[in-house]
Amino acid sequence: MQSTTQDRLASTLIQQANRLFTSGRFDASRMVIAALRRSTAATSDADHIEARLCIAEGRLPDALRLLDGAIGRTPASPALHLLRAEARSRLDDHAGAAADAAEATLLAPEDSHAKAMLGLIMIELGHLPDAVACLHDAVQRTPTLGAAWRGLAEAMTRLGDSPAAAAVHDAAIANIPHDAPLRLAAMMTAMRERNFERALALGLAARQDGVADACIFGLLGHGCSKLGRHAEAAEHYQDALRMAPEDPYVRHLVRAAGLLPDIEHAPLPYLETVFDGYADSFDQHLADLGYQVPGAIRETLDHLIEQNQITTLGDVLDLGCGTGLVGSFIADLPLTSLIGIDISENMIAKARAKGLYTDFVVADIAAYLNTTPARWNVVLGGDVLCYRGALDSLFTSAATALRPGGWLICTVEHDPTALNPGWRLEAQGRYTHHADYVAACLTSAGLQTIELRPETLRYEGGAPVDGLIITARKASADV
């Protein structure tokens, strides 16, 4: 009798912990598990939910410890094996994960989740044909498994078969039309292939089918923007904002489209998100755009060295270093040190891999310049001021961080036709600055404007993006 009551209580609490976990309430789920542990005997079900929670919270060794124990006691549980496969996979133990997923498929041959998991791990292991076979089997058995469909399309893409990947996405959407992540995956694939027309068609179809999701609207806006359809993009961004009002990325896009009152710089989480996601393809992406900035900075430095008969540039700070493109253009110059600073950790990881910089700082450039006691001979800012509106305080901080006689060399995007001599947030989400404004800010920061040279920074949609290469100098101590 006592044990039945206990069992019933345990089962109720496990259900509740699972329910809370599934709805993303991890803290609450943990509280229920604590009560469960206190008031009932240990079971593998309890281990299972606790291990799930550990995985979700990134406590992978704890999860493995629980799962090893539970599998030791209940070796024939496919659910426990599948969960350990997930934990191992996250610890990059793909072989171990594959063994667990394979065990789960043996224990439950009809379980399409196990098949799907095995397929997804096969992608990680690079066994693409095996992945395709498993994932295909999984979606055949359970056509509502969105993750399996997405994995299948990804495997096809990695196999270089874009039409097949697109066909998989189409079939998946037909099967589970209300799966928003699937619609997004299909759109992202099309965007990556720069097939903006397909991305737009997919987004509009999703919208028509009632899949209202901020990311879908955001991507629709992106797609329209890439195709130069800015008015439509603005509407999509506005819808995205309605769905995800707290998303700084979406808010920034909406402001850029002129739909909300302006702010002075792009939100930091926006920059982090955009550039963290960008890191893998950043260099290639910019090369595609005909990127001129690092070359122009190199040219400017060469000119300075020659004009001023400089033997060493001294300590150089590269603001918004990104993946280290500027570094790769100037690293052979006579530098004492080259420090890169960027908000995106992923970008810095790429830059670090180039082996050209002395060190890096992950920080917002304004916050860093405001607080650092370090002083520099040269401060570079290649394509970083386009993420800021007002420049006065940034230039003032830069001036403080420069040693006497030090140089500030940076770029801004410039709209020569702009009537307002200030700055403006443009539809593509970046700021343009007027030359007069830049000069005024330099002066008020106590910097001498040496040159504001017009230059094409890159090409977008075949059109040149105009910019200015700014050269300014802090007065020497003896002046």
Add this chain to the structure above:
Amino acid sequence: MSESAHLDPTAVLNRAIEAEHAGDRDAARSLMRAMQQRLPFWDEIPLRLAESFRAAGETTEAIAAYEAVLDCNPKRPEALLALGVLRLATGQVDLAERLLIQCCGIAPDHPEAWDALGASLLLSHDPLAAESAFAQAQLLAPDSVIFALHRTEAAFAAGCGPEEVARLECIRQEDPANVPVLAALGEAYERLGRRAEAIDDLTLATMLRPDEVLPVASLAQCLVRANRMIEALAAFDRAITLTQDQPSERITLELRNNRAATLLRLHRFREAINELESLIAQHGDHPGLLNNLANALVSLGRQHEGAAVARRAIANEPHSNLAWRSLCNALPYCADTDGAKLLAATKTTGRQHPRHDLPRLPRPSDPQRRLRVGLLSPTLKTHPVGWLTIAGFENLDPAAFELHAIGAEHGADPIYRRFRQLAASWTIPSGLGAAVPTQIRALDLDIVIDLGGYGDQGLMPLCADRLAPLQIKWVGSQNHSTGLAEMDWFITDHRETPAGFEPLYSERLLRLPDGYVCYSPPAYAPAVASLPALRTGAITFGCFNNLAKVTPTTIAAWAAILRATPGSRFIMKCHQMSDPETRDTFVAAFAHHGVDPTRIEPRGGSPHRTLLEQYGDVDIVLDPFPYAGGLTTCEALWMGVPVITMPGEIFAARHSASHLGNIGLDDWIAPDLAAYQTQAIARATDLPALAALRQSLRPRMKASPLCDAPRFGHHLGAALRNAWQTACAEEHAA
């Protein structure tokens, strides 16, 4: 008597107790009185007698009997405790406190005595001492939920809510399955507005101890506030089952009334009416019951019955603001309500709200400075208030206005999240009496905009205590003038409140240049469908408004239009139509006017996107009257369906006219009933015109002031500034 005189006194007393238990109270008391005469110094006899009186609710007799006990034995703890509790119940707090302190001194291991002492200290406004007393009770009975809840209540009353939460969380860390602590944490989180956590902990408490009524009753209330009505109903059912064996009629009545209110929110109006009528039959005209009944009747289209019930509540308690609020909520739906009559009712209602002795607020000054604006509303979320105001607030100049929200939070709701982004702060009103206005006044607001009125959980009555130097009424049960003397301005427009209507309002009017609201259409709205009449070959009229707005006169007018339009059909879509009996009644009303029931298609509630999609089946919307469609009209127009309206005198009667006027459809506004009918019949004959208008409506609306958020935000900002500047100028002149 002679028999008992020879018996052992204990045996006689036992017989008396048996008789009392068997329900033969007279016999029991007669035996006890006889014994009392024989043994006047034995305190046990008056004690049993007192308990008999107390059980029967005979308070005066019980008090006398307990005093008799104490005459025999001044240290009898049961008598000290019971008498203390009775004195407390009769409002003699000082007397109660003395008795209870004495009791705690004599029987310090008696948790109930400490609990009662805590209650009396709380009533005598010494929450810190009360908290200590409850803590002692809890120490003696750590398993008791009620003592734990009382302690938490006292801690909050002492202003130590966050500290109490920290204390409880520490205990929970050590003992995660401690039910009293979980229940108390649930209450504490709820008080701090951390509703999701409150629900989690109360749910866990009910799972760990399913027979305990308090956690499940608290859970039910939290679920109601979280708008999780189905779960709330189940929790109320469970709580009511658990209280069946308990003597407290008050708790049972409260639970059942709250359950009925939950049925109302679930749109199960008929069940709610049955339950409330049965409760009224058992317990009499309790104001809470009558209030819910009035709402239920109005919701079923029985407007006059609803108003009559509200008047009954007023007759019982002429100064009950709850009763008057019920009347104010019923009258705008009644066909014969005119502006003057409604204003009289709202003015009387406004006078009933409690007003506390609070310090005078700072006088308005500095006409140009950035203003702190409070948005007072329980519904800053996906709700008409949200749909019709959010775009305006988003487009106020942030350099000129700083917004502060006051009201409930709404989790993941998308419009709530938009408000959350706008608000510099979010205050959840908590506390009793003057505590709430004091809490809001601490925000140091310049302007408070009420966005809730007398609606469900509306906070407008707080404005009676003047929360800011300037108070303005806008959307949110904005059916007419608030009648509240402290409400300074009323946001409207020239169509809602034409020139000459000023005497029907107690506030000054802030007339916006276009419409008084800005509609923010949902991103998920389906595309506009083609004209259904071209597909079906006959006109389909429709109305997707709340049934409360449909009076017998409205049905008669609609029936006349259907009779004059051969082959036409009518779709009535609202939550109430999910109930078969309500559907039958509705269809029968048309049959009564000679319309074949097969021409009437009642449709129940559905998800919002589906609702919008169903406008694809409607050619022309017939607006109800006297209470016109508001958000519903905007939605119909966004879905390409034109609306014929007949504005009346009160504010709620003119919403559709405002919206139609703002998108250039003035010719769809009928001046009277005859024109309303004639126009509907005539429009139904011109399908090409209807088809063309349908396809043009959404772009027309997008380009119109009704959806032009930046333009609206500018106007709203100018109106708020104007109100502020006027107040500054008047202050200066004074």
